[in-house]
Amino acid sequence: MKYQNMTPQSTVRRLPLYLRKLDHLIESGIQVTSSQELSSRTGFTAEQIRKDLAYFGAFGTRGKGYNTKFLREKILKIIGLDEQTNIVVVGVGHLGIAITRYNVTKNPYVNVAAAFDIDPAIVGKKILDVEVLHISRLKETAKKQDIRAAVLTVPAEHAQAGFQSIVESGINVIYNFAPVKLPAMKGIYVHNADLSAELQSIIYYATMLHKEKNKILAKK
Amino acid sequence: MKYQNMTPQSTVRRLPLYLRKLDHLIESGIQVTSSQELSSRTGFTAEQIRKDLAYFGAFGTRGKGYNTKFLREKILKIIGLDEQTNIVVVGVGHLGIAITRYNVTKNPYVNVAAAFDIDPAIVGKKILDVEVLHISRLKETAKKQDIRAAVLTVPAEHAQAGFQSIVESGINVIYNFAPVKLPAMKGIYVHNADLSAELQSIIYYATMLHKEKNKILAKK
DNA sequence: TCATGTGAAGAGCTTCACAGCA
DNA sequence: TGCTGTGAAGCTCTTCACATGA
The missing domain is CATH 3.40.50.720 (NAD(P)-binding Rossmann-like Domain)
Incomplete structure (x- = not known):
């Protein structure tokens, strides 16, 4: 399939995390948010969040931000969680x-x-x-x-x-x-x-950190 | 970090799957394999497997293939599973x-x-x-x-x-x-x-398939 | 004025095509 | 000859920079 109109897989993987963040904000009584705020504690950049959302439409108000409840409804609909799943x-x-x-x-x-x-x-x-x-x-x-x-x-x-x-x-x-x-x-x-394969790939990074630490110790 | 000498994350994620495949081959008494054979039942292309391995060295023999036990040892060493983990x-x-x-x-x-x-x-x-x-x-x-x-x-x-x-x-x-x-x-x-976020992103694809199916039914 | 929405540039990764070597 | 190893091309995704509009 060509790269046109297609939503990146990576965008789809992030949507649930925006949803969770919105749930938290709504619980706290916050009605309007920004890509900047959604960025904090999710680990994604504000630009990326804006681009992700833009694949599905324009849900925000320029100069103001996003209505939390409205955006949640939109994301629920996009994922398909608005009906009984x-x-x-x-x-x-x-x-x-x-x-x-x-x-x-x-x-x-x-x-x-x-x-x-x-x-x-x-x-x-x-x-x-x-x-x-x-x-x-x-x-x-x-x-x-x-x-x-x-x-x-x-x-x-x-x-x-x-x-x-x-x-x-x-x-x-x-x-x-x-x-x-x-x-x-x-x-x-x-x-x-594949949780055990994933664990092993994590151990690769652990090994890298381990070797680095030993190298620093050896220098002393 | 710049993209130089760095092993792609995606390569690191695949290494454990090559390892598992090699374990199976060795258990079956197979001593020599090829990128083609490693490709079957892992879902990765032969070119990708060769490139992945090439990040760490030249482990095969041209015209022949890879020694299964040798390659397993190499991958274990790369990941860091050769010592007690x-x-x-x-x-x-x-x-x-x-x-x-x-x-x-x-x-x-x-x-x-x-x-x-x-x-x-x-x-x-x-x-x-x-x-x-x-x-x-x-x-x-x-x-x-x-x-x-x-x-x-x-x-x-x-x-x-x-x-x-x-x-x-x-x-x-x-x-x-x-x-x-x-x-x-x-x-x-x-x-x-994040298993529940992942589940929700999977439901996105389920929703896509569901809508497609309904569209086909509607045409009849 | 301020935060969204977006083309363009750039980074990361995969696929292609073939050179290189047992 | 046959399969590995690898530059180059192509594709996907992220970051940048800024135009846009409430």
Whole structure:
């Protein structure tokens, strides 16, 4: 795809962080903000924020700033969080439970419709108010409700099977935590969050800092 | 920093995935591989893999390929996983437990030295063989052992305090899962993994696919 | 006057095309 | 011959500088 009319991925990744900041500002009773203020505590430059927002329209008032509630509504609409957004969690280990619990208690914009596993010891239980169902019931759940995305938090050896269950149920967006490269399929969007690979790449920077420190010590 | 001699961040993020692929190949008894083979099932192009490796040296043989074990050793050395790599986990909720367990059982290159929390109900217990200590003991642990990085998995309201404890203990690399922007500090490297923000950005793409589907249906 | 919105310049990263070497 | 290693070209994204308009 050519670079035209397309929103940069990096912009899309930042939108939720603007949203969170706006939530905080609105909670504090602040009605008008600026790209400068949004810049503080998010780590992005004011120019970048303005450009990001400009991809979707002109939401501010020149010389004044942005209305916080108005901008929040706009961003919610852009992301698609303005309507009921149902997701499912596939794989009820510690990671799956953590994500389920977080979204139920802290994320008002997303509804965890159900969680799925194959372990009979877990199936039938509940995580807060979310039922844990057998994976064989994923398809019927997806038929009854409009499920926008699946979070895949199963061990590597079950990733392939979990992926297949999700795709067969008609869900076409997957947030994959299994350390496995899922096959590319047309119309299926997969976002990989490979936490252990990421940890290792962080260790690269730790090693750099470590070597630098030793070098400075050696000079003395 | 200017773009010279610097390894692209994106290259560093891919190294662990090459490492994992090499582990698989070596397990299967394969001694020689090619950028083409490394390309399959990792999702990166062969050219990109060759360029990534070339930042660190010439590890292959022209016309032949790469020796799998040799290349693994080289990558381990580059990342800094060739020596004992100790990390700590700060925050023993479900996410902290998930990360601790995964690294103990599945990641032979990293050692979880200890986990820390403030909850007396958890302190003193063990996650597999990893002791859960009170956060006040982080400093002494870091003094005794060479801790390369800390994984921060506490709720948002404790992120600031957890960050401070880590920095004060002398650890300068942090893998932060709390949905909070930690303050920039000189000599401290923070990598943010904001899972709920990421989920929301994924929902943006889900919304795009959803609208597209509805548009196609409307045409009929 | 002040903060937004935006073309243009620049930096970072990927892809291309092929030279180089076992 | 075949696959690595690499300058050059191209693409994406960020930063700059300023025109724009409440």
